[in-house]
Amino acid sequence: MRCANGIEARQVNEIFINIDPIQAGGRLTADAMKAVIAYGDGYSVCDNCRKPNRLDYISKPPIAEFHRDLAAWLNMDTVRTVPGARRGFQAVSHTYVRKGDPVLLTSLSHYTEFLAVEEAGGIPREIVADADHRVTADATAMKIEEVKREFGRVPVLAFIDHVDYQYGNMHDVKAIAKVTRQYDIPILYNGAYTVGILPVDGKDLGVDFVVGSGHKSMAAPAPSGVLATTKERATEVFRTTSIVGDVTQRKFGIKEPEMMGCTLMGATLVGLMASFPHVKERVKRFDRELENNRIVMEALLSIEGTKVLSEYPRRHTLTRVDTLASFDKVAESHKKRGFYLASALEDNGITGVIPGATKIWKFNTYGMTAKQAKHLADAFVAIARENGLPVT
Amino acid sequence: MYSLTDLRVILRETAPSHELDTEKRAQAQRLLENLERQVASLKQEMLR
Numbered sequence: 001m002r003c004a005n006g007i008e009a010r011q012v013n014e015i016f017i018n019i020d021p022i023q024a025g026g027r028l029t030a031d032a033m034k035a036v037i038a039y040g041d042g043y044s045v046c047d048n049c050r051k052p053n054r055l056d057y058i059s060k061p062p063i064a065e066f067h068r069d070l071a072a073w074l075n076m077d078t079v080r081t082v083p084g085a086r087r088g089f090q091a092v093s094h095t096y097v098r099k100g101d102p103v104l105l106t107s108l109s110h111y112t113e114f115l116a117v118e119e120a121g122g123i124p125r126e127i128v129a130d131a132d133h134r135v136t137a138d139a140t141a142m143k144i145e146e147v148k149r150e151f152g153r154v155p156v157l158a159f160i161d162h163v164d165y166q167y168g169n170m171h172d173v174k175a176i177a178k179v180t181r182q183y184d185i186p187i188l189y190n191g192a193y194t195v196g197i198l199p200v201d202g203k204d205l206g207v208d209f210v211v212g213s214g215h216k217s218m219a220a221p222a223p224s225g226v227l228a229t230t231k232e233r234a235t236e237v238f239r240t241t242s243i244v245g246d247v248t249q250r251k252f253g254i255k256e257p258e259m260m261g262c263t264l265m266g267a268t269l270v271g272l273m274a275s276f277p278h279v280k281e282r283v284k285r286f287d288r289e290l291e292n293n294r295i296v297m298e299a300l301l302s303i304e305g306t307k308v309l310s311e312y313p314r315r316h317t318l319t320r321v322d323t324l325a326s327f328d329k330v331a332e333s334h335k336k337r338g339f340y341l342a343s344a345l346e347d348n349g350i351t352g353v354i355p356g357a358t359k360i361w362k363f364n365t366y367g368m369t370a371k372q373a374k375h376l377a378d379a380f381v382a383i384a385r386e387n388g389l390p391v392t
Numbered sequence: 393m394y395s396l397t398d399l400r401v402i403l404r405e406t407a408p409s410h411e412l413d414t415e416k417r418a419q420a421q422r423l424l425e426n427l428e429r430q431v432a433s434l435k436q437e438m439l440r
Contacts, residue, residue: 030397
């Protein structure tokens with residue numbers, strides 16, 4: 001079935017249980033799907049844009065109210081929607097980083113944080129995660145001291161991922177923020193895997209910026225995200241334009257240069273807004289998500305040779321496993337080689353594992369029902385047994 | 393259109409077997425009946 005010329009209708013989430021590590025939290029709610037249909041036209045949210053002509057002032061649809069609610073929900077003072085978390089990193093980096101400035105990242109930071117630093121001319125310095133793949137406050141303090149020795153000054157900005165994309169491990173941002181505050185270093189909380197998944201309280205964490213991803217974790221279309229700040233930082237990152245045209249003498253009102261004026265429009269914004277009430281509720285039920293993950297993990301670990309590389313017990317549903325001594329052993333002699341695992345999963349109505357991956361791979365159980373978690377757990381065990389792997 | 397979206401979400405929640413429990417079956421029933429009413433109404437409006 002095609003939805004348009006040459007474009008297959010996508011039915012992945014209708015036909016399969018999808019355990020793709022980056023797709024789980026971004027699946028749309030029914031309300032978001034409906035809003036996207038209604039507001040698909042380009043400038044659809046601008047029907048009632050009135051002076052002062054900025055997206056976050058529009059009251060119909062209730063975009064202004066959404067901004068206020070979103071900031072309050074994150075316990076921050078000001079928020080803007082952005083086209084993906086990466087554009088939030090970019091705005092903050094561009095505001096604080098100058099050529100040659102050291103910037104604190106971690107050995108588990110997402111590549112887009114590096115690119116944001118690169119674009120601003122900054123020099124990345126990574127806090128090294130420990131043997132358990134956790135970034136600690138002690139390691140942060142050590143790195144800052146190292147940077148001071150190297151550059152003669154402290155980093156101008158720190159990016160810390162609450163849950164990293166590699167292991168899905170949870171890092172102690174609150175303790176890390178306490179350290180960065182002692183050195184007066186602004187800290188950006190990367191909540192790409194947390195905002196919209198579990199409760200986030202920016203003030204309690206003591207961070208200057210909270211960045212979230214709409215399409216990764218807030219059941220919203222791509223590209224969408226949020227950038228929230230404290231009142232103090234808002235005047236810096238969300239400063240308004242002062243430029244004047246030399247011939248026309250034109251000025252541009254209260255547009256914000258770091259946001260390039262208005263940010264999300266149409267389907268992305270209303271999708272984010274429509275899912276928001278559901279997202280606010282679902283973060284309160286994160287324990288159920290962990291329970292589903294536990295069901296799957298116990299099944300996987302019952303297959304002899306399988307190891308979990310993420311922290312365990314799990315505190316997030318994004319999980320990295322090592323199946324070198326289990327599923328990969330089968331791949332050595334299987335006629336489909338490493339592709340047998342994804343193929344067998346697909347036969348069981350499961351998708352999202354990279355075809356060919358049998359060594360070290362990731363999956364995400366977020367958003368599935370308990371019945372689907374049980375189905376997934378049983379499928380892993382059945383595939384192991386069918387291929388002669390011992391199950392305890 | 394929106395009833396179809398709600399039906400789509402039921403398919404997602406019950407993948408891959410699409411075995412509907414009593415509650416989901418009742419929900420699907422309501423949505424399909426509503427859909428039939430909407431289609432009938434559209435037929436009347438657009439094909440008159």
